[in-house]
Amino acid sequence: MRVAFFVNSIEDETPNFSTTALALAALGRGHEICYVTPSDFVLRADDSLSVWGRTLPVSSYKKTETLHKDLVGDKAETRMFDISEIDVLFLRNDPSLDANDRPWAANIGVIFGRMAAQRGTLVVNDPDGLAQAQNKLYFQDFPASVRPTTLISKNIKEIRDFIDGQKKGAIVKPLQGSGGKNVFKVASPKDANLNQIFEAVSGEGYLIAQAYMPEATEGDVRFFMMNGRPLMRDGKYAAFRRVPAKGEIRSNVHVGGGPAPVEVTDTMLAIAETVRPKLIQDGMFLVGLDIVGDKVLEINVFTPGGLNNLSQMYDTNFAETVITALEEKVAIRQAYGQRLANRELATL
Template sequence: MRIAFFVNSIEGETTYYTTTSLALAALARGHEICYVTPGDFVLRPDDGLLVRATTLSGSKPKKPETLLSALKGEQAKISTIDMRDVQVLFLRNDPSEDADKRPWAVYVGTNFGRLAAARGVIVVNDPDGLALAQNKLYFQGFPEIVRPTTLISRSIEEIRTFIDDHPDGVMLKPLQGSGGKNVFKIRSSGEANLNQIFEVASGAGYLIAQDYLPEAVGGDIRFFLMNGRPLERNGIHAAFRRVPAKGDVRSNMHVSGTAEPATITPQILAIAEKLRPKLIADGMFLVGLDIVGNKVLEANVFTPGGFPEVAAIHGVDFSEDVIISLENKWRIQQLYGGTVPNRTLATL
């Protein structure tokens, strides 16, 4: 297979990204890989869809450092490829990273992903499903029982009232965002700097206010689902606990959170099962859930990360499992002559 990884930028890719692990796993299993960024698609007058892809020449890298050095160095080769010669387009960009400086790039993955799927390319996660999940409002479509009590508003008066109704405090964050940016814990509506926090957090639009879960002091659990089910091998789950740095309420790895082993309880498995119907219906192939206690804080569907952390803790590289699943989808597509809809194929 030829697998194209769609990312925000090649320059921004790092050794600890899950995308890097996935690319190495694909190479190890004998597949071709290429990287694609928002400015690389071409739709010609004859309706041909092409992409200017960064490919590798020479020997296949086996280490993250070697792979990224090759992608960013002289080994990299830019080739114009007909999308029909790509078997899988793996959408691994974070739209929120482009929202401020490159707003034109935010919807490129989903828009051109649809065009690719229409031409027989397996696109994961399904672009129509991802179009529904461009911001955290998507999360409100999951069962209420698994979600913290939530207010979405741009009104500071509404937010103050919500804070007053939750004596344990409230987490405040932008509706569009990731990586723990502009996430605040508000203890009371009387905080002297609430107006300043509101101005900072609301700069990108609507805000989410959620009741603070006391269990969050110990961090959250990043728990991976593939094809709507827990990603697991030989009794080991693709999961880890994200522990916040001292004095920080955020457990994101981008803001100095650390990874520790996580215990996957029947309660956590039951939570995942409650989310499964919607994830399958929306064609969400690979998802990372952030779980605190009996609640899901977020469902990461664009570029869930953490495979290197899981591998470091458990010695299991789940990237191989993901590539094997893509191989199975390709076989199904060939068996059925491309008649299985992409959204269905994405979670088979």
């Protein structure tokens, strides 16, 4: 099969990205891959959909570093594919990275992903489901039992009143965003920096204020789910702890958070079971839950990262399990055609 990975840009890809691990796994199983960016779609006058894809030379890649070097170097070439030549379109972009500088690009994956699905290509995660998840407000549709106490507002008085009701303080962050950008811990509504924090964060739109959970000092757990269930391979769960760097409240790896092995608990599995119906309903094939204590802080449905960390930590190739699942879906699509809707097939 041919798998197209939709990303924000080729230049911003790295060997450590989960997308690179997935591409390596696909090539390792004998499939063809290409990379697609927001400017690569073409809808012609006859209603045919094509895409320019950056392809790699036929090679037996063993390391993500080698694959990435060829991807960004002169060994890769760009060619056009009719969308019927793409078996799987894997949407792996982060819309928030394009929201300010390239707002036209932020929703392109969802828009053209929907068109690709209508023409018979398997698109994961389902574009209609992703359309509902353009910001963190999507998380509020999940059961209240797994969500921390939360306020969403642009009103400073509302935010002060909320923080005043949280004995252990609150976390304030933008509604639209990712990667731990502009995330602050506020101890009380009298915090001298609150006005500055409000000005910095509210400039990006609505704010989220969440009750602070002391367990977060130990970091959060990135817990992968596939087809609505915990991602497993060789009896191991695809989960790891992201430990904050000293002096940091954020556990994101790119701001110094360190990955560490974690033992999956009954509480984590109960959380996974609670969110499962909504993930299946929305066609969310591969997602990452960020868990602290008995709550989920965020659900990453666009670009859940950490597959490379997992591979090194547990000596287990979870990326290959993801590709195997896609193979099964493509086989089902070939057998049943369009009788199965994309959203149904995405989490089957």
